[in-house]
Amino acid sequence: MSKIDPSLFSGLPSAQPGEACPRCGAALQLRHGKHGAFLGCSAYPDCDYLRPLKVIEHDDDVEKPLEGSVCPLCGHTLAIRKGRYGLFIGCSHYPACHYVADINDQGNGDPACPVCSKGHLVARTSRYGKRFYACDAYPGCRYIINDKPVAKTCPDCGFGILTERKGRLCCPQKGCGYQQ
Known part of the structure; x- marks a missing residue:
């Protein structure tokens, strides 16, 4: 029989021997689950009280x-x-x-949506970290572009915005090949 208490070296705080379950009064035991160690009631099927060992802040x-x-x-x-x-x-x-x-918002005015004219094109980030611009009147308008919009109208087709692509201003409208 070893004289060393294994709970001293486990790295986890253990339940005190006299600590009782607040629901039923039975003793609490140290248990291990797929998310780590926790304290559970020793009268488990009848009482399902458990308490995590780590406090989440x-x-x-x-x-x-x-x-x-x-x-x-x-x-x-x-x-x-x-x-x-x-x-x-x-x-x-x-x-x-x-x-x-948003940490990337510089406070400059967002251009108006060229499709619905009610919302503005705001910068969004996808769950993969890619930046895109979408209308903030989303359920009603689903306009979206990948390049940064500029609040200038296209001189060729009259579309409401131009996009900044590789240092040049381009028209995002299909069929219009305007570049500045």
Whole structure:
């Protein structure tokens, strides 16, 4: 019989021997699942209480607070955050405030949609990280382009926008070959 307690070297906090289940009063045991270790009730089929060992916090995704910037919704400071689709600007008071801004937005005016004339072409990022421009009146208008739009009309066909492609202005309308 070994004199060393194996729970000292497991790297995980173990349940204290006297700790009881808050639902039924039975002892809690250290269990292992596909997502890691957790504490579960020893009277499992009758009581399904479990508690994770790690506490999940929302502050892990905060990269850097932006000094001098204020959230327009709640007044707290804004921060550069890391999310599922890359970096973005969000409120530092996250669970209470859900303000989000695009990190690539320079604040210049978005050109009007040439198809519906109701919405504007705004920059979006796909789940693969590719940039595209789509109408913000989305369910009603599904216009989308890959190149950056410029708010100038085409002199040849009169289409509402031109696109910036390889340093030149081009007409995105099919059949029109205008380039500047």
